[in-house]
Amino acid sequence: MKILVKLGGTLLDTPDSRARLAGEIAALAAAGHQVVVVHGGGKQMTRFLAERKVESRFVNGLRVTSPEVVDALLKVLGGTVNHELVAAFVQAGARPVGLSGLDAGTAVAEQLNPELGAVGRPTGSDGRLMSLLAANGYLPVVACIGGDANGAIYNVNADQMAVACAGGFGADALFFLTDVDGVRIADGSTAAALTPGAIAGLIAAGVATGGMQAKLEAATRALESGVGRVIVAPGQLPGLVGRLAAGERVGTLITAEGAHA
Ligand SMILES: Nc1ncnc2c1ncn2[C@@H]1O[C@H](COP(=O)(O)OP(=O)(O)OP(=O)(O)O)[C@@H](O)[C@H]1O
Numbered sequence: 655m656k657i658l659v660k661l662g663g664t665l666l667d668t669p670d671s672r673a674r675l676a677g678e679i680a681a682l683a684a685a686g687h688q689v690v691v692v693h694g695g696g697k698q699m700t701r702f703l704a705e706r707k708v709e710s711r712f713v714n715g716l717r718v719t720s721p722e723v724v725d726a727l728l729k730v731l732g733g734t735v736n737h738e739l740v741a742a743f744v745q746a747g748a749r750p751v752g753l754s755g756l757d758a759g760t761a762v763a764e765q766l767n768p769e770l771g772a773v774g775r776p777t778g779s780d781g782r783l784m785s786l787l788a789a790n791g792y793l794p795v796v797a798c799i800g801g802d803a804n805g806a807i808y809n810v811n812a813d814q815m816a817v818a819c820a821g822g823f824g825a826d827a828l829f830f831l832t833d834v835d836g837v838r839i840a841d842g843s844t845a846a847a848l849t850p851g852a853i854a855g856l857i858a859a860g861v862a863t864g865g866m867q868a869k870l871e872a873a874t875r876a877l878e879s880g881v882g883r884v885i886v887a888p889g890q891l892p893g894l895v896g897r898l899a900a901g902e903r904v905g906t907l908i909t910a911e912g913a914h915a
């Protein structure tokens with residue numbers, strides 16, 4: 655099976671969490687699955703920018719991206735966060751290759767809205783590099799930085815990046831591993847399954863906000879682009895990755911309207 659695993663930044667913040675997730679994902683690759691990892695690092699970015707007295711401003715969960723933020727993106731997301739994760743995969747016995755969307759058209763983007771600065775909307779993904787690597791036993795680890803044919807560099811929301819890469823790679827399943835149990839609904843519980851219609855309702859009602867709003871919008875697009883199985887699940891739960899790969903239901907399954915949940 656071709657699996658795209660998106661790791662949220664909080665999960666990558668401590669060596670223990672990185673090591674555990676890297677071990678679980680490396681085991682998938684060792685079992686013969688073709689795996690691509692896309693990672694975020696929103697919290698690491700906010701921390702780095704705060705140290706430099708740059709305030710982070712968000713619109714609908716997307717970070718307004720000035721040239722200073724692009725610089726931080728390359729240093730933090732493409733630098734420290736990506737390499738620390740690659741090192742964890744090395745330790746787990748995998749053959750990781752750290753990349754960003756800039757490499758070989760892995761994530762092509764365009765400016766979303768001039769008011770957001772260099773926030774990129776993914777417009778496509780050339781999946782050949784990811785496929786070449788994954789088919790030969792390597793594990794692509796992709797930082798959420800996009801580019802275009804003119805050499806522009808864009809800050810791409812990691813969830814949107816994961817969806818674009820899942821399309822380019824031809825993933826059968828997309829697992830969004832995050833720092834909550836799944837998607838919380840109005841009564842405070844975690845939804846077992848959601849359709850795009852229910853998602854639109856949660857966003858309109860202000861129940862799904864910020865990063866979760868961005869994630870759910872991206873998840874809806876993943877269904878549209880033909881990814882068979884899209885799940886939002888708690889990355890802090892030991893054994894989660896193997897359970898998801900085995901088809902177990904953990905977290906929130908995002909399914910098309912009328913699909914069998
Ligand atoms: N309805 C909701 N259910 C669950 N979490 C929600 C909801 N609404 C908002 N959130 C927030 O969304 C957060 C998850 O999105 P966030 O963007 O922070 O994480 P991520 O996408 O996993 O990581 P990164 O952005 O670093 O890739 C949760 O920690 C929670 O605070």
Ligand SMILES: [Mg+2]
Nearest residue numbers: 694696813865
């Ligand atoms: Mg996020």
